[in-house]
């Protein structure tokens with residue numbers, strides 16, 4: 001097998017996305033999707049985009065999305081790059097900013113797509129072990145490197161670094177690009193956005209997949225110095241100039257502009273998260289402090305993998321990572337209050 005495959009691909013271990021099962025209905029708490037529907041204004045805009053105009057290519061500059069982001073965050077259009085989900089934005093960062101000469105740095109426990117991109121683009125990397133309490137050790141992110149990537153809040157721990165720590169990492173790495181992946185920042189993290197006008201090496205990456213309830217649309221973006229944005233556009237226009245289709249451009253722009261709806265959804269998720277952490281703690285779980293829309297929780301009375309299987313049998317899907325240091329935890333996405341009640345009842349039933 002693998003005849004005709006390039007050597008690079010033969011060796012590659014690809015990312016494995018969370019299950020999207022089709023065999024039955026589950027309470028889906030495994031891929032950090034938002035339990036609430038997208039903004040009605042976004043749905044209307046997407047419906048409006050479907051029609052005769054679909055025969056035309058979409059706007060390669062995604063201007064409507066760029067303008068919505070510029071307005072919402074008070075930055076210049078030249079500081080914004082839009083892509084087909086933040087995964088694509090992150091993938092394009094690798095050839096844009098990282099060479100093969102010095103290893104890039106990211107934590108040992110973080111978003112598992114980073115090492116896959118590094119391997120695909122043949123960028124060497126070194127992982128920095130999280131501290132005992134699962135926080136990112138800032139000092140160790142200052143060793144010589146060819147670039148830095150930090151998910152803040154981190155996944156799958158949910159733990160956030162304060163802005164002041166991110167600033168130390170930015171200031172200590174002025175010769176390399178520091179990417180801050182803020183997929184979960186809207187659920188309680190502190191954004192590094194204020195740093196982009198001060199540090200030419202900081203790139204903040206966001207997505208509409210989590211806080212904007214649009215995982216199905218695939219809209220992500222990066223914010224940073226014009227020079228970094230230019231490099232990303234050079235990569236994009238060397239692969240695919242039309243990364244966002246007409247529906248995604250219309251829906252993404254409307255969702256980002258509807259700040260009130262977005263905020264109400266985030267507030268609900270945060271309230272449910274706090275209530276669920278309290279209930280899980282009561283049931284003997286060790287819950288890491290979460291600034292995200294998921295809870296990283298380690299059961300005390302049962303092995304995590306066993307609980308994962310038993311919850312699945314009861315129709316509740318969560319995520320289990322069979323990896324050293326975190327194999328005693330489950331990552332549980334925050335659903336609606338009703339969904340979390342089903343989860344908690346199922347756990348009580350399993351624990352007896």
Ligand SMILES: *Cc1c(COP(=O)(O)O)cnc(C)c1O
Nearest residue numbers: 085086087111151183207209220
């Ligand atoms: C979900 C997630 C992403 C990917 O988001 P998309 O925009 O859906 O591609 C990126 N980074 C982290 C840490 C995530 O958890």
